[in-house]
Amino acid sequence: MRRGVLIVGLVTIFAGVTALCTLGRVWADNAAAAVDYTKILPADLVKDTPKGKLANPYKDTQADVVAEGGKFLQSYSCSGCHGGGGGGGMCPALTNDIWVYGGDDDTLFRLVTLGSDELQKLGYTRVGRENVVGPMPPFGTIIKSADDLWKILAFVRSKYSGDPAYKFGTPPDQQ
Numbered sequence: 027m028r029r030g031v032l033i034v035g036l037v038t039i040f041a042g043v044t045a046l047c048t049l050g051r052v053w054a055d056n057a058a059a060a061v062d063y064t065k066i067l068p069a070d071l072v073k074d075t076p077k078g079k080l081a082n083p084y085k086d087t088q089a090d091v092v093a094e095g096g097k098f099l100q101s102y103s104c105s106g107c108h109g110g111g112g113g114g115g116m117c118p119a120l121t122n123d124i125w126v127y128g129g130d131d132d133t134l135f136r137l138v139t140l141g142s143d144e145l146q147k148l149g150y151t152r153v154g155r156e157n158v159v160g161p162m163p164p165f166g167t168i169i170k171s172a173d174d175l176w177k178i179l180a181f182v183r184s185k186y187s188g189d190p191a192y193k194f195g196t197p198p199d200q201q
């Protein structure tokens with residue numbers, strides 16, 4: 027009899043814990059999905075997101091997104107340094123397979139947001155060498171939303187003209 031009560035108790039506790047875990051997971055998933063990139067500054071998104079977890083919600087095959095990104099590249103004056111198509115000017119090309127700190131979404135988003143100096147303070151180093159070496163200025167509070175920056179980066183990807191294997195940086199198996 028006692029043992030029966032104990033088992034029922036244990037089963038109840040187990041079911042409770044399982045339910046709580048599920049709830050917790052659902053909540054965490056929703057919290058992650060709930061980031062509205064149009065309402066958050068790039069600087070805040072970088073602060074709130076652990077390293078390696080930033081991923082572009084857009085693809086460079088989305089023509090409307092790419093067109094908008096190209097306009098932002100001009101309006102945020104990235105083109106003044108990198109050229110209108112991102113092909114380089116007085117500053118590094120964004121379209122070749124040399125990535126100064128790495129070519130993945132997370133690194134590019136952080137570089138544009140924080141600028142070279144802040145990025146280096148966080149331990150990032152130049153692993154690729156472009157013709158021009160200089161600091162990228164921080165744009166994390168100038169670009170008005172993370173959404174705008176993701177669109178710019180989708181545009182940059184769409185102009186990529188290097189070796190396809192290096193479009194998103196050095197492939198993991200070669201690092």
Ligand code: HEC
Binds near residue numbers: 108138159161
């Ligand atoms: C004042 C000139 C200047 C402006 C304006 C500028 N950049 Fe840069 N950018 C640089 C320099 C210089 C580097 C190289 C950074 C380094 O070596 O630390 C760079 C690097 C980059 C890279 C990495 C390129 C690579 O090959 O790894 C990206 C992506 C980038 N910039 C995007 C942008 C975007 C997007 C904007 C506009 C929001 C912008 N830049 C505005 C000067 C500029």
